[in-house]
Amino acid sequence: MQIGELAKQAGCPVETVRYYEREGLLHAAVRNESNNYRQYNLSHLDRLTFIRRCRSLDMTHGEIWALLDARQQPDASCESINGLIDTHLLHVQARMAELRALEGQLIDLRSQCHAARATRDCGILRELDHPGDTAWRSPALTHSHVSGSHSSSDVHNHGEKQK
Structure with a gap:
């Protein structure tokens, strides 16, 4: 084909x-x-x-390489596959927690402006320009909002660049 x-x-x-x-x-x-x-x-x-x-499933190229390699060894133990999925699941859970924290930060930010008014009086812009001393303003997020953001070099590396 x-x-x-x-x-x-x-x-x-x-x-x-x-x-x-x-x-x-x-x-x-x-x-x-x-x-x-x-x-x-x-x-x-x-x-x-x-x-x-x-x-x-948002797996990186390194994770896919490891699974492809495992497919080539049908009699080998699947322990490494289980470990790969367990590790990937931990990354997903961490990202979900970060997204929940981001959601809370955005809700807090949105609460700074309750009505349409001139932008010079917008509480959101004022808060972004001069953040107060609240917890959401700390750089708590470690991943980007782009999928596949965790490193797979510790999982498997074929010398291929990661997407």
């Missing part, structure tokens, strides 16, 4: 297939000698589907 068909069956854009191929997560396809098109097979679809499932 060609790249468009692979992407369609996996439910992703063609550029996603190209990206995972560049990153090395998806094995390079063989090129058709007559037209130079990439030719993918069911093993590509299986692997791409697996990668996309992992990404839907």
Whole structure:
């Protein structure tokens, strides 16, 4: 199958297939000698589907590499897989706690302005310009709001850059 068909069956854009191929997560396809098109097979679809499932769980490339490696060792213990998921779950729980704290900070900030008025009198802008001494103003958040923000270098590193 060609790249468009692979992407369609996996439910992703063609550029996603190209990206995972560049990153090395998806094995390079063989090129058709007559037209130079990439030719993918069911093993590509299986692997791409697996990668996309992992990404839907917000796993990093390093975590995906570790799981892909584990798939290649069907008789090995799954202890490392359990540990990887336990660690990932802790990262997710920490991010959720940070998001709850952020929510509280935004609620507090929003409470600084109860009515529409001139921006020079806006309590939100005043609070952002001159924060008082309340707890929400401390830089408590350690992760960005972008998914996949935890480091996976301690999980597994194939020398590939992380997305």
